[in-house]
Structures are given as C-alpha cells and as structure tokens.
Amino acid sequence: MNAAVVLAVAREAVRRDRRTPLTWGLPLGAMSALIVAIYPSIADSLTTIAENYPPALKEAFGFAEFNTVEAYLNAEMFSLIIPLALGYFMVRCVVHALPAAEERGELDIVLAAPVQRRELVAGAFAAAMVTSAAVLVVVLALMLLASVVVGAGLSVAHALAGVAEVWPLGVFFAGAAVLATGFMSRASSVTALAAGGLVAMYVLDLAGRLAEEVSGLRYISAFKYYGSALTEGIDPLAFVGLALAGCVLAGIGASAFERRDVRA
Amino acid sequence: MTGPVVQTRALTKRYGAHRGIDDISLEIRAGEVFGLLGPNGAGKTTLIRTLLDLLHPTSGSARILGLDSHADRRAIHARLGNLPGDFTVDRHLTGRDLLRHLAALRGMRDVGRAEPLAVRFRADLDRPIGTLSRGNRQKIGLIQALFHTPELLVLDEPTGGLDPLMQEQFLTLVAEERAAGRTVLLSSHDLDEVQRVCDRVGLIREGRLIAVETVDELLGRASRRVTVRLAGAVDAGALAALDGVSDVHADGDAATFRVTGDLDGVVKALAAHTVVDLEVVRPSLEEVFIGYYEDAPAP
Numbered sequence: 001m002n003a004a005v006v007l008a009v010a011r012e013a014v015r016r017d018r019r020t021p022l023t024w025g026l027p028l029g030a031m032s033a034l035i036v037a038i039y040p041s042i043a044d045s046l047t048t049i050a051e052n053y054p055p056a057l058k059e060a061f062g063f064a065e066f067n068t069v070e071a072y073l074n075a076e077m078f079s080l081i082i083p084l085a086l087g088y089f090m091v092r093c094v095v096h097a098l099p100a101a102e103e104r105g106e107l108d109i110v111l112a113a114p115v116q117r118r119e120l121v122a123g124a125f126a127a128a129m130v131t132s133a134a135v136l137v138v139v140l141a142l143m144l145l146a147s148v149v150v151g152a153g154l155s156v157a158h159a160l161a162g163v164a165e166v167w168p169l170g171v172f173f174a175g176a177a178v179l180a181t182g183f184m185s186r187a188s189s190v191t192a193l194a195a196g197g198l199v200a201m202y203v204l205d206l207a208g209r210l211a212e213e214v215s216g217l218r219y220i221s222a223f224k225y226y227g228s229a230l231t232e233g234i235d236p237l238a239f240v241g242l243a244l245a246g247c248v249l250a251g252i253g254a255s256a257f258e259r260r261d262v263r264a
Numbered sequence: 265m266t267g268p269v270v271q272t273r274a275l276t277k278r279y280g281a282h283r284g285i286d287d288i289s290l291e292i293r294a295g296e297v298f299g300l301l302g303p304n305g306a307g308k309t310t311l312i313r314t315l316l317d318l319l320h321p322t323s324g325s326a327r328i329l330g331l332d333s334h335a336d337r338r339a340i341h342a343r344l345g346n347l348p349g350d351f352t353v354d355r356h357l358t359g360r361d362l363l364r365h366l367a368a369l370r371g372m373r374d375v376g377r378a379e380p381l382a383v384r385f386r387a388d389l390d391r392p393i394g395t396l397s398r399g400n401r402q403k404i405g406l407i408q409a410l411f412h413t414p415e416l417l418v419l420d421e422p423t424g425g426l427d428p429l430m431q432e433q434f435l436t437l438v439a440e441e442r443a444a445g446r447t448v449l450l451s452s453h454d455l456d457e458v459q460r461v462c463d464r465v466g467l468i469r470e471g472r473l474i475a476v477e478t479v480d481e482l483l484g485r486a487s488r489r490v491t492v493r494l495a496g497a498v499d500a501g502a503l504a505a506l507d508g509v510s511d512v513h514a515d516g517d518a519a520t521f522r523v524t525g526d527l528d529g530v531v532k533a534l535a536a537h538t539v540v541d542l543e544v545v546r547p548s549l550e551e552v553f554i555g556y557y558e559d560a561p562a563p
Contacts, residue, residue: 108348112341114338262319264313
C-alpha cells in the first residue's frame, strides 16, 4: 500500500466533497441547536412528561428523565436522527467515490495510473471518515453556539462525547458500503444494501430494547454498541470496536474489489 | 526494450454467456503504432480494458512491457498512458485539477509536458471539464494520456469529437511519439485514420482477431471503387480482362468497376484513351472487412 497514493486519492475525494460538511452539517446542526435553544423554556414541563412515558419507551430512546439538556438532546437527536443520517451520509460518500464513479466511467482514468484498487478504496474510505468528522464538527459548533446564546448549560465535554460517539457508527456503515462495493458494481444496489443494513440494524436494536424475547438479536446490530455518550460518556471499547469492525469490513470489500471486473 | 511491448496468449474474456474477446494472441513491437480496427462492438474496448487489468481475463494471459498485466499492474501503469473510449471524469474538475491529481497519483512533482500539449491542442485547462464541448474534453483526455511521456500509449477511439485540424495535430503527435521510440496501441473504426498513422493493424471481428497485417497489405486486399469517363465508348470487356478488376458496369462513355491490388494495370490501360474524368474511392472499413470475410472463415 502506497501511503502517498492513498493520501492523493483521499485529498481529491475530500476536495470534491468539500461542501458536504455544510450541506449536511448545517441542517443537522440547526435541528440540534433548536433542541438546545428551546430546552430552558420547556425544561419543567419535560420532567413531568418524561415521568409519564412508558419505561420501555424510555429504554428504547435512551433516557430516564429530561432533567438535563444533554438528556433531552440525546433523546431528540442522538438516539435516532443523527446516527441514521450520519450512517447514510458515509454510505453515500463511499458510493459516490466508488460504485457511482465506476458507473460513470471515472475509474478507468484513475486505475490506469499506478494505483492499486485497495489504495483507491482506502483513500475513499479515509475521505469518508474525514468528511463525516467535519459534518459532526459543524453539528457540535452549532449546538454549543445555541447553548451559549440561550444559556442552556450544555456541557462541552458531554457534547463532544455525544458527537464523537456517532463517528465510529458511521465508519462501520462506510465499511459495510465498501464491503458491498467489493461484490457489486451498481451504485443503487450498494446503497440499498448498506443503507438497508443501517435501517435494519436500527430496527433490530430497537426491537431488542422493547422486547426482552428478542433482546439477544441486539448483539448483531451495530446500534447495540452505540450508547448515550451525551449523558453517560463514551464507552472506549465500543468506540474502538465499531471503528475497527468498519475497517475490517472495508478491508474485506477492498480485497473483493481487487478481484472483480471494473465495469465500463 | 527488445521484446514485444504487448503480448497476449489466447486472451479470452466472456461476460457470462456473452462474448467479449475470444482467444486473442497478439504481439505489438516496441516503437510501432499498432491499430486495432473493427466495427463498434467488435471487442476492441474489451481487449484494451483487459490489457489494462480493468477486466480480468476468463482465460489466457497478457504481458505488457515484459511484465504480467495483473501481477505487475502498478509497474506497468506507471509506464503507460491511457485514453478510454469514453473519457469521463468529475465534471467539476478543471483540466489542470485533473492533471495535478493524476500527477500526484504518479508521484510527479509537476504536470510534465501538459502545458506545451495544451498549447498544441488549444486546450483550456482552466475551465471545468463538464462545461467543455466533446472535442475540447477529448483534448484534455489526450493530454492526460500523454503528459507523463509514457513508453506505451493506449488510445481507444482517440479522435472522437476532434475537429479536422486537431485530428491532424493528433496524427502528427502520434508520428512524433513513434519517432521517439514509443509504442502506440490505437483502436479505431476509422480506416483513414489507421491508414495514415499505423504501421500494422489488427482486425477484430466478433471478439476474434482475424488478421494482423501492415497497412499496405490491408489496403492491398481491399478493392477500391473506380469511376471513369472517357472521350469515347468504354470497352467493358477489355477492362474486365485486366488483373484485379471486377464488377465492371459500363454505360456509354462511363464505367464503374472495382480494383484489388495496385492500379498500375488500370492506369496504363486507360492511358490509351482520352480520360475525361477519373475517381478512385478508397474502401470503407466495411469493404475492407468484406474483403476479409470473403477470404477468411467465419469465427
């Protein structure tokens, strides 16, 4: 593996996607900022509402009570919207750089240069990780800005942990997209498989939280290892494990991509 | 290098039940311009993409620059330049962005001879490629194939979209590459282009290489259509009796006929008359292929 080639591929992919931290980060950040901004004015009534929620629902959305802005933000944004959005975003990054570029015929030029396919995959994967981190930085910045403006008291450390925890989950699904790319050349098929896996794993985890009988199925869902870092801090083992699992999936996908035809 | 620059042995690529290329054995010598000639869908692009290891062969092998086309892919690609048949890149990139990116992938500090090539082809390197016309995009494609001065140039339908002036410039450039000792593999369905620039030609039909010949041999096999008008009546029988003449149609002072081989006998026979008009039409690609189909068994 030639690091300079991987870096060149990643740099080009990041340059091409340079606007996406804003196009994805701003809407997600604005929604999160809104949640933070309204929290002080509804905090009292939220406590009463939370007390009346069924225990299973509280478990499903990862909150016990809305007594902090972090708990409210976690329930509203970081238990569903942001992880699903970022997971899809990373699938999209990989699909755009690999199978969609293949469908458009753009890979013929790159792969006629002294570039190994695994270097192309590594560069695209690395670019997805960098771009998604930039999306999360925009989200974090807007949340903290809103907290300062309205005096919501959002902890910087907790906010950072909450945002950071989403990233390895995204890496996992980027890896899933690379894995699918190793066996499929159609962008729509890769997107359907990886994004379908994202939604299926979420549903599986949710079902496991709601029903004891199927709770064992949670172990095959990446969301089992995605916690509530906004309120509880990051689980380092889950963080590293998810990121590593994504890298392993990407490695298998890269190996398969080496062996298949590049379609014109 | 002394051995063949491109060497394939029974190279075959099938897409499931569909034909790609079949049992192609071919050698391209160092310093020659080799043309792959065939109609659309004959397998030219499949052969090129298999040589570039974008497609993996079903069977057979290929060696490029003395190296295995799969195992030594990186070393080979460092020494070749490629223009795909459908040159497509990110439409938001400018030509200069593209060249810088490709230079980085090749470990080059600059964009080599891209600037003089851009001047020569009158290419605009500073506009997004997506805003360029097909011909101007093709110029960028040619520059990216050539900017690093590769030992082997692989060009799939390189003049598509170029205006006649730029086609001329391209053919001159290919001749210069040959003079500098570099090897060119060029696919085309334009017989005129191949005739002007190639040393040898491989004819591909339905995925199979049916012949490899010099351009002179190729044209010698194909019949040209001659139309002549004389000051007096044409003797059709005398024309038909000439070597290589066939399909004679005479009508008063005019005649059309086909000539295979050189025109010497025809010219000398016509010289005995007052020739008012004479037109010799070179064979089309289809006619060249028909000449082969008549001689060669179907694959």
